[in-house]
Amino acid sequence: MNTLAQVGNFALDGWHEIRYLSGMTCQALILSVKPRYWTRAVRTEFYRQILSIGVGSTGFVFYVASAVGISVVAQALVWLQVIGQSKSLGALFVTVLIREAVPILTNFLVIGRSGTALTTELGNMRVAGEVRALDTQGLDPFIYLVMPRVLSLTTSVFCLSILFVVVSFTSGYLFSLLLSPAIADPGTFVHSILFSLNPVDVINFLAKSIIPALFTGTICCAEGLRVEASFAEVSDATKRALSRSVRALFGISALVTLLTYV
């Protein structure tokens, strides 16, 4: 096969995969608005996933957000003082954190902590015949396993992103007070952040938090459920899920930035 054909096949495979994952994501969203699919068993599974992915990641996100807030402030203060703009800390926070860092970092943390675990769990279930057992009992694996996981992961990422913003801003501001006591009072700081925030920033933040999370959930579930017969396949599926989720995250983030700011 010549090189051109290989490139063509690679592109076609990628396109088919994007269509498949988009279809699966849309299907999960469409089913989720129909109340008849939210049976007690599905609701319980959704709550369990929220606890596992969302609540379980809170401490981890809190730690990273504090560290990021401090790092950004340490860098920003130095450079803002050099150019004599130390009152612009809030605006810089909005530009650096809300527009780019927070949605990407939160998604990244959830992919690493919960996305891969999700693929492993579903892969092991496939090999152990548990997915078949669910199907036999009339529990559609898509309704019982995929839909609650995709939605709970998305809800968790959205909530954790907000937590990330609050914690990083707070830690950044407190650290800036330590470094430079002449910094603006809290009211001015909050006002400068809100003043710097445009509607486009909010849309950008929502899109970058929610859309990659939807795809992460779908990719991780799809890879887990693609495992066929052997536990050895699970580790490969997990690696694939991780790389595809990260690629989707950065691809979608870049696309959203282009659509909202260019």
Next chain:
Amino acid sequence: MASFVYDLSELICICNLRDRNKTVAILKTNLELQGETGGHNSTVLSFAGVSTEPAPYFDTPLWDVSFTLSQGELLLVRLERGRFRLPLADLAAGILEPVDGAVEFLGEDWQAMAADDAAAQRGKVGRVFENQGWINFLDVSQNITLAQRHHSTRTDADIEEEAIGLARLFGLPGLPYTSVSRARREDLNRAAFIRAFLGHPTLIILERPTRNLLPGILPPLINAVRRARDQGSAIIWTTNEDLVWSDPGIHAALKCTMFGSRMRVVEEDK
């Protein structure tokens, strides 16, 4: 019509009894079933010339298997030594597509059903799995009640009450709340009966249910089977044990043996 009037009058009488909710639930199930299938002794499951392809999940495929199972009937299948994993149960539950022939559940071909309808119909099938079939992230009691909590509108307390009754029948002190990985194998085998019989299924599939539990489990299991048959359930029971095959208390409507991929009828009492 006469049957319906009789059932309705029976329902009204029993509604006055103390255990009202539970009895209404049981009768409602039977009424629904009779409504769907056209009265007592109507067909629950039929295999018509069913063949399957060899698959890694199964020890042997099926070839040209035909039988009909009506309400209250029991099909006892004797398995060949070392060939215990048959596609029979998966076909009966509609999760395996035959390469030839058709499997009908309550008069409807599984393959012709929409996915949602098929899932709802599978809620009427109880099963003791050959390979256990436990969901590891749920504890044993959640596994037992999972299908009922998904398919029925019964309250959790009602489901749990019935499950506890079945647990006592099968020799457990109550519902096991331990995780699947920590439960004793014998307890899991007994818990599998609770899951299979819970909610008065229309079809109950018992895949070698007595393994590791003989002979003690046989009397309560036969009692549970008899009660389920009286309530209109059809039952498929596979076994490789002589004690089960020759037990006079089982009263199978159809006794078959497997020879390779073929199923041969040994005794018919319809």
